[in-house]
Amino acid sequence: MPDARISELPAAAFPADTDLAPLVQSSDGLNETRRASVAQLRGAVLADRAAHVRDHGAKGDGQTDDAPAIQAAVNALAGRGGGTLEFGPRTYRIASPIVVEGATVRFQGAGFTEGPPPAQGTWLLVDTTGFTPITFRGLLARGSAVRDIAVQQAHTAALNASWAPTPYDFVVRVEDCFGGVDFDNLFLCGVNKGIHCRNSGRLDIRRLRAQAFSCAVEIDECYDVPRIHNVHLWPYWNGGNDVVRWQQNNGDAMVFRRSDGAFIDQFFALGYRSAFRFASSAAGVTTKFYIGQAYVDFAKYAVLVEGANTTGQIAGLTTQGELFGSGGTPVAGSCGVLLAGTGARVQIGNLRVDTVEDNPVRLEGSNNRLDLFSLRCVKFNTRANNAAAIHLADSGAAAPNAVHLGSPPLLEGPPTPGPLVNTGTNGVLSKQAPAGRAARPGLAVGSADAGFFAPSATSLAASVGGAEVLRASAGGGVTMGGAAGAHAFEVAAPASVANRVLVSGAAAGAPVSVQAQGADANIGLALSPRGTGALSAQVPDGSATGGNARGANAADWQTARSGAAQVASGPRSSVGGGSNNTASGTSSTIGGGDTNTAAGLGAAVAGGRGNQAGGTDSWVPGGSFANVRGQSGKGAWASGQFAAAGDAQAGEQVLRRQTTDGTPTRLTADGGAPNAANTANLPNNSAYACRIMVVAKEVGGGNAKAMWDFVALARRDASATATNVTASPVAGTAQAAALGAGSTTGWSVTLNADTANGGIAVTVVGAAGATINWVARILSVEAVG
Structure with a gap:
C-alpha cells in the first residue's frame, strides 16, 4: 500500500532499528516528505544525551549476564567522546568484566534501598569469581564516576564458626588513570572487597556504605591526595557473630600503601581487624595522611601502622576493641593504636580507647613518635596484669620510641586501670614545650612572661615577670634567686648520692631544721664561705x-x-x-x-x-x-662588781724569759722587754694579794732545776710611781731557790715594785754559760677603788 494514508497502516508491534518512518523535513522554506529508519531517528534525538544500558540490550532481570550489554554501552559512549551511562531501577547481574578505557564514562544509577536482598533502586549482582566486575583504566578514564548504585555478591558458605566469604576480587579497580575517578553514594552490601585504586591520584569517594568483609578500600601509588568522606561500614548483609568475628580476625576496612596526603573524614566502621591499616608496597608508604572524625567499633586495631616512616595526623578518633557479641570481652591482643614498624610520625588530637585487652596504645619497633594531645582510656588492663595505657617497646641499640603528651591523660576502669607507661623500657613518655626565653617562656603559666624555658640543651629554667628565678643544669646543680651567675642561692650537683642535706619546716612553735641525712652513721655538715667571707646568723x-x-x-x-x-x-x-x-x-x-x-x-x-x-x-x-x-696573757674572773668591772676579781698571769748569763732579767708575759701590757701591773688605787710561784730549768748541757714561792701584797695608789710591794720572802732582796736540784749556784729571784709601769717586777738571775728557762705564775685577788 504505497499510497495509503498513515492512519490506514497497521500498528507496529515493536519498532526495529531498520524500520522506516515518514517525516516532513523543511529545506529552503519547502516542506518535503522523506523517510528515515528508527536507528536514524534515535541517533538524532539522543545525540549528546545520556545513554541507557537497556539501549544496548541489558535486561536487568537478575539472571542474564548484563556485563556484555553494559560493555557495549560503554564502547558506544567511548565512540562519541564519553558520557553518562544510566542504569534503571533493576538488578543487573555481572558475570564478566566491564572495562572503561579510552573515555570518560559516568555510571549513573537510580539509587537504592539499604539492606539485602537487592531491593528497590539500581543493584549490581556478582555471583561469579575470577574477574574484576568494573575497571577504569588509562588516562582518558579520568573524570569517570560511579553514582547511586548498590552492589551485592553471593556468599553461600554455611553460617557457622568456620564461615568465610567467597574470594571475589575487588568490585571496582581504578588502574593507571593518573587522575580522579569519583564514587558517590555507593552501597556495597556483602562484598569481599570494595574499591582498589592504583597509580591514580585525586580518587574521591563520598557517601560509601558497605559491609566489605576483607577490605572496603585499598589505595596504592596514589601521588595526589585521595579524598574519602562520609563512610559507614556496617553489617548490612549479615550481623551474626560468625560473619562479624571473621571480619575482626581478617578484615582491614581501609588499606593505604603508597598514598600522598590522603584525606579521610566522617568515618565509621564496625567489626574489623583494623579500620585504618597503613602498610607499604614497592612504591613506598603513606605520608601526610589526615583523618578528621572517626569512630571505630568492635575492632582489634583502630589504627595499624606497619610501613616504615609513615606520617600523618588524626583530629579525633574513638574506638573500642570488644569481641563482637561477647558481652564486653575484648578481642585478644586488641589495642586502639599500634605503631608496629619504625620511624613513624603520627599526631592525634583527641583519642578515646575503650575495652582493650591490655594496652590502649602500643609502639613497637623503634624510632616511632606519637604525639597525643588529649587521651582517654577506658576499661583497659582487663587481664589485671599491670598493662600500661601506653606501651613503649624497648628499642635496644636503635633509636627509642617516644610518646609526647599535650595534656594529662584520663585513665579509667573497670577494672583498676594500669599505669600510664610500662617500666623497663628505653622509650620516652613526656610533655614538651619550645625552649622559649625568660621574657617569653616556652611553657607559660598564668601569663606570657612567667613559666619554664630551656636556656640550653642541658638546662631548664623558670621565670617570673620576664626574669629568671630558677635554673637546673645537668651536672651543674640548681641556682635560685636570679639568672645563673647573678643568683642568690645554689645547690651543687653532688659527687656522691650517699649523703644529703634535709631542710624541713615545722608546725607553729617548733623550729625548722637543716639536717645531714644519708647512708653513713656519722655525717658532717659544712657551711663554707668563699675567700675571706664571714659566717653569720643574720x-x-x-x-x-x-x-x-x-x-x-x-x-x-x-x-x-x-x-x-x-x-x-x-x-x-x-x-x-x-x-x-x-x-x-x-x-x-x-x-x-x-x-x-x-x-x-x-x-x-x-x-x-x-x-x-x-x-x-x-x-x-x-x-x-x-x-x-x-x-697580755692575763686571765680574770669575778662574780660581780662594786662599781666597775674588775674591781672585785681574781686573776692569773704567766710570765716567762730565757737567760744565758748572770745578768738580772725581768720576766714578762710575752718574753720581751717589760712594758705596761706584758707585766703584772695594777690599776690606780688598787691592792692585789698575790701568790707568785717561779720555776727554773736548765736546758742544753745541764739539767739543774729550782723553784721559788712568794706571798705578796702589791699596792698602787694614785699613779705608777706610788706602787709598793711587800712579800715573804722579803721583797727587794734576791732569794735563793727554796728547792733545787743540780747546780743552781747563783740562781735567784727578786720581787720589786715596778714604779715605771705600776706593778710587780719579777727579776731573775741565772749563771754564765747556762741556758735557763724561767716561768712565773702570778695568782691574784684584786680590789680596786
Whole structure:
C-alpha cells in the first residue's frame, strides 16, 4: 500500500532499528516528505544525551549476564567522546568484566534501598569469581564516576564458626588513570572487597556504605591526595557473630600503601581487624595522611601502622576493641593504636580507647613518635596484669620510641586501670614545650612572661615577670634567686648520692631544721664561705637588727644586740651566741653570755656577762664583770662588781724569759722587754694579794732545776710611781731557790715594785754559760677603788 494514508497502516508491534518512518523535513522554506529508519531517528534525538544500558540490550532481570550489554554501552559512549551511562531501577547481574578505557564514562544509577536482598533502586549482582566486575583504566578514564548504585555478591558458605566469604576480587579497580575517578553514594552490601585504586591520584569517594568483609578500600601509588568522606561500614548483609568475628580476625576496612596526603573524614566502621591499616608496597608508604572524625567499633586495631616512616595526623578518633557479641570481652591482643614498624610520625588530637585487652596504645619497633594531645582510656588492663595505657617497646641499640603528651591523660576502669607507661623500657613518655626565653617562656603559666624555658640543651629554667628565678643544669646543680651567675642561692650537683642535706619546716612553735641525712652513721655538715667571707646568723645591715659587717673569716651566730658594733668584727673572730657581745680583736672569741668584749689579739671570753678581755691572749672563763685591763696573757674572773668591772676579781698571769748569763732579767708575759701590757701591773688605787710561784730549768748541757714561792701584797695608789710591794720572802732582796736540784749556784729571784709601769717586777738571775728557762705564775685577788 504505497499510497495509503498513515492512519490506514497497521500498528507496529515493536519498532526495529531498520524500520522506516515518514517525516516532513523543511529545506529552503519547502516542506518535503522523506523517510528515515528508527536507528536514524534515535541517533538524532539522543545525540549528546545520556545513554541507557537497556539501549544496548541489558535486561536487568537478575539472571542474564548484563556485563556484555553494559560493555557495549560503554564502547558506544567511548565512540562519541564519553558520557553518562544510566542504569534503571533493576538488578543487573555481572558475570564478566566491564572495562572503561579510552573515555570518560559516568555510571549513573537510580539509587537504592539499604539492606539485602537487592531491593528497590539500581543493584549490581556478582555471583561469579575470577574477574574484576568494573575497571577504569588509562588516562582518558579520568573524570569517570560511579553514582547511586548498590552492589551485592553471593556468599553461600554455611553460617557457622568456620564461615568465610567467597574470594571475589575487588568490585571496582581504578588502574593507571593518573587522575580522579569519583564514587558517590555507593552501597556495597556483602562484598569481599570494595574499591582498589592504583597509580591514580585525586580518587574521591563520598557517601560509601558497605559491609566489605576483607577490605572496603585499598589505595596504592596514589601521588595526589585521595579524598574519602562520609563512610559507614556496617553489617548490612549479615550481623551474626560468625560473619562479624571473621571480619575482626581478617578484615582491614581501609588499606593505604603508597598514598600522598590522603584525606579521610566522617568515618565509621564496625567489626574489623583494623579500620585504618597503613602498610607499604614497592612504591613506598603513606605520608601526610589526615583523618578528621572517626569512630571505630568492635575492632582489634583502630589504627595499624606497619610501613616504615609513615606520617600523618588524626583530629579525633574513638574506638573500642570488644569481641563482637561477647558481652564486653575484648578481642585478644586488641589495642586502639599500634605503631608496629619504625620511624613513624603520627599526631592525634583527641583519642578515646575503650575495652582493650591490655594496652590502649602500643609502639613497637623503634624510632616511632606519637604525639597525643588529649587521651582517654577506658576499661583497659582487663587481664589485671599491670598493662600500661601506653606501651613503649624497648628499642635496644636503635633509636627509642617516644610518646609526647599535650595534656594529662584520663585513665579509667573497670577494672583498676594500669599505669600510664610500662617500666623497663628505653622509650620516652613526656610533655614538651619550645625552649622559649625568660621574657617569653616556652611553657607559660598564668601569663606570657612567667613559666619554664630551656636556656640550653642541658638546662631548664623558670621565670617570673620576664626574669629568671630558677635554673637546673645537668651536672651543674640548681641556682635560685636570679639568672645563673647573678643568683642568690645554689645547690651543687653532688659527687656522691650517699649523703644529703634535709631542710624541713615545722608546725607553729617548733623550729625548722637543716639536717645531714644519708647512708653513713656519722655525717658532717659544712657551711663554707668563699675567700675571706664571714659566717653569720643574720644579714649585716649596719643597724642593731643585723649589725655591722663581720670581720674577714669571722663566724658570728649571735642574733640579739643593742648596737650595730656588737658583732664579731675582728679578722678570724667568733661569737658563738648570746647577746650584745663584741669580738673585735683579731682571732678573738666569745662563747656566749651577754655584753662581753674580746678586744685583744687571741682574747677569749667563755661566757658570763659584762666581762672584758682586752689584752693579747687574755681570757675570762666566765662569771660577771671581770676585766683583764689590757694585760697580755692575763686571765680574770669575778662574780660581780662594786662599781666597775674588775674591781672585785681574781686573776692569773704567766710570765716567762730565757737567760744565758748572770745578768738580772725581768720576766714578762710575752718574753720581751717589760712594758705596761706584758707585766703584772695594777690599776690606780688598787691592792692585789698575790701568790707568785717561779720555776727554773736548765736546758742544753745541764739539767739543774729550782723553784721559788712568794706571798705578796702589791699596792698602787694614785699613779705608777706610788706602787709598793711587800712579800715573804722579803721583797727587794734576791732569794735563793727554796728547792733545787743540780747546780743552781747563783740562781735567784727578786720581787720589786715596778714604779715605771705600776706593778710587780719579777727579776731573775741565772749563771754564765747556762741556758735557763724561767716561768712565773702570778695568782691574784684584786680590789680596786
